[in-house]
Amino acid sequence: MFIKKPQWLLKEHEVTHENTFNERRNIIKTLGLVGVSASPLIMINNALADCVMPHLTAPIDKLNTFKQISRYNNYYEFSTNKKAVALLAKYMKVRPWTVEISGEVEKPLTLDIDDILKTYTSEERIYRFRCVEGWSMVIPWHGFQLCELIKRVKPTSKAKYVQFVSKVDDDTMIGLNRTGLKFPYTEALRIDEAMNPLTLLATGLYNQDLPQQNGAPLRLVIPWKYGFKGNKSIVKIIFTEEKPATSWHSTSPSEYGFYGNVNPKVSHPRWSQRKENRIGELRKRKTLMFNGYEEQVAGLYSGMDLEKYY
Amino acid sequence: MHQIFLPIIVILRFINQQITYLKPIILLISLSPAIDLFYRFKTDQLDINGLEELLHTTGYWAMFLFILVLAATPSRRIFSYLMILSKEPYGKRLSDWNWIIKCRRLLGVVSYCYAVTHFYIFYYYELDTQFSELVYEIEERPFIAMGLVSLVLLTPLFLTSTDFSMRFLKKNWRRLHRLMYPISLAIAAHYIWLSKSGVYDPYPYVLMIVFLLSFRAMGHFKVIFRRHDDGMESKR
Numbered sequence: 001m002f003i004k005k006p007q008w009l010l011k012e013h014e015v016t017h018e019n020t021f022n023e024r025r026n027i028i029k030t031l032g033l034v035g036v037s038a039s040p041l042i043m044i045n046n047a048l049a050d051c052v053m054p055h056l057t058a059p060i061d062k063l064n065t066f067k068q069i070s071r072y073n074n075y076y077e078f079s080t081n082k083k084a085v086a087l088l089a090k091y092m093k094v095r096p097w098t099v100e101i102s103g104e105v106e107k108p109l110t111l112d113i114d115d116i117l118k119t120y121t122s123e124e125r126i127y128r129f130r131c132v133e134g135w136s137m138v139i140p141w142h143g144f145q146l147c148e149l150i151k152r153v154k155p156t157s158k159a160k161y162v163q164f165v166s167k168v169d170d171d172t173m174i175g176l177n178r179t180g181l182k183f184p185y186t187e188a189l190r191i192d193e194a195m196n197p198l199t200l201l202a203t204g205l206y207n208q209d210l211p212q213q214n215g216a217p218l219r220l221v222i223p224w225k226y227g228f229k230g231n232k233s234i235v236k237i238i239f240t241e242e243k244p245a246t247s248w249h250s251t252s253p254s255e256y257g258f259y260g261n262v263n264p265k266v267s268h269p270r271w272s273q274r275k276e277n278r279i280g281e282l283r284k285r286k287t288l289m290f291n292g293y294e295e296q297v298a299g300l301y302s303g304m305d306l307e308k309y310y
Numbered sequence: 311m312h313q314i315f316l317p318i319i320v321i322l323r324f325i326n327q328q329i330t331y332l333k334p335i336i337l338l339i340s341l342s343p344a345i346d347l348f349y350r351f352k353t354d355q356l357d358i359n360g361l362e363e364l365l366h367t368t369g370y371w372a373m374f375l376f377i378l379v380l381a382a383t384p385s386r387r388i389f390s391y392l393m394i395l396s397k398e399p400y401g402k403r404l405s406d407w408n409w410i411i412k413c414r415r416l417l418g419v420v421s422y423c424y425a426v427t428h429f430y431i432f433y434y435y436e437l438d439t440q441f442s443e444l445v446y447e448i449e450e451r452p453f454i455a456m457g458l459v460s461l462v463l464l465t466p467l468f469l470t471s472t473d474f475s476m477r478f479l480k481k482n483w484r485r486l487h488r489l490m491y492p493i494s495l496a497i498a499a500h501y502i503w504l505s506k507s508g509v510y511d512p513y514p515y516v517l518m519i520v521f522l523l524s525f526r527a528m529g530h531f532k533v534i535f536r537r538h539d540d541g542m543e544s545k546r
Binding site: 027067068071072076080082083089133135172180181251255267270271272274275277279280281283284 | 357358359360361363364435436438446447450451452453502504506507508509
């Protein structure tokens with residue numbers, strides 16, 4: 001009896017050889033193209049599969065130069081002057097460095113930074129960066145997903161928030177005695193925000209080690225939030241049940257919220273967030289909801305009043 | 311003591327006598343930040359955040375020259391008083407410091423030019439030449455409203471800075487130019503409100519403005535500057 005073959009069934013010669021298929025994946029990975037899911041190859045080694053980098057569809061604009069990224073920094077522990085930070089931060093020692101992971105976890109750890117760099121493969125992630133002050137950049141970070149580190153320590157069911165604490169280096173941080181911002185710099189995320197595959201622990205920039213002024217040796221990058229949510233020079237990661245206090249929110253609760261999501265509709269009390277000043281351009285451009293990552297993260301906030309929870 | 315001050319006295323006397331010919335130099339000096347900024351703008355040598363630098367530089371010099379203008383009259387009285395106290399041979403008369411007053415108009419006009427440029431840069435790059443955007447901006451950023459108030463109030467002062475206006479308005483000229491006082495408060499509010507919390511840049515200038523305003527207030531209520539009428543100034 002004549003059985004009609006279904007349309008979707010590929011002919012023998014149309015099927016890609018398994019070897020070629022794997023080889024192509026390798027080539028794409030080494031080219032470091034963003035958007036093409038290179039992470040499946042890493043995920044083969046990772047037992048848990050839901051930490052997968054989604055395909056980013058928004059086109060990436062021109063990258064900012066290394067000079068722009070490393071010479072224009074907000075790092076109040078050193079200075080409020082953005083140009084002075086690079087000059088002062090270079091004296092901070094980033095070795096030896098340990099990261100202590102504690103709180104509501106089954107396996108609390110203290111890891112040496114070099115162990116972290118060896119264990120977790122860093123890949124290039126080009127993200128838009130938006131500061132709450134109203135300027136933005138496009139930065140080619142090098143880092144690994146935070147969820148990979150979280151899965152290793154196995155947070156318990158009580159862990160609802162992840163708190164990050166930055167380094168306080170009394171020797172080189174001359175801006176520490178400022179009244180106002182509370183140090184050590186503390187920021188926090190909800191556990192689901194921390195588990196999102198976009199959330200990155202950055203270890204490098206433009207294929208080099210992170211400069212101190214950008215948060216060496218480990219910096220948190222959450223592209224859909226304002227920059228102040230991403231701690232520089234992380235020394236502690238604490239999993240908590242209660243919402244932790246965060247530095248900027250403690251200093252100025254009306255200006256800085258816990259979430260800090262990029263939202264053009266919610267203005268700061270003294271300035272608008274509708275437009276942003278892209279470094280390298282003079283004309284301002286419209287700010288995108290969740291900094292252009294709405295497709296990937298809007299689900300985290302469904303049903304939430306974003307005007308109230310800013 | 312007098313030997314130390316002698317060269318200064320010679321310079322002051324020279325300045326007071328030759329002020330008409332020195333004004334172009336003062337004009338050039340006050341315009342030099344604008345020339346430098348324009349040059350750097352054209353040759354792509356602006357700071358990393360180009361727009362912020364353009365706005366900040368024009369705004370800063372507008373404010374700085376404004377403060378100099380505000381300080382002109384009190385400083386004439388203060389310097390004369392200091393010269394009297396230290397018993398100098400020159401500078402005890404108010405008229406010895408008239409060059410400050412003669413430069414006042416020049417500095418005021420240049421300050422206004424910086425302010426207009428400051429607004430134009432904002433209009434061109436931030437508003438994208440859409441005036442309708444201004445409504446949203448004022449709503450969301452109150453410091454812009456303060457800036458607009460300062461500019462709008464400065465405009466009649468600029469327009470009536472000519473000799474003709476002074477003669478035409480007579481007594482009312484002085485009354486119109488008392489707008490400087492509310493303008494100075496609007497400028498201070500503009501600078502304070504646009505600064506992030508933890509940034510203390512505006513406060514030295516706010517302090518200068520408050521200091522100068524309090525001088526004027528004290529002079530008005532005859533707390534200070536109670537010199538007897540030497541016939542050198544017109545009746546208030």
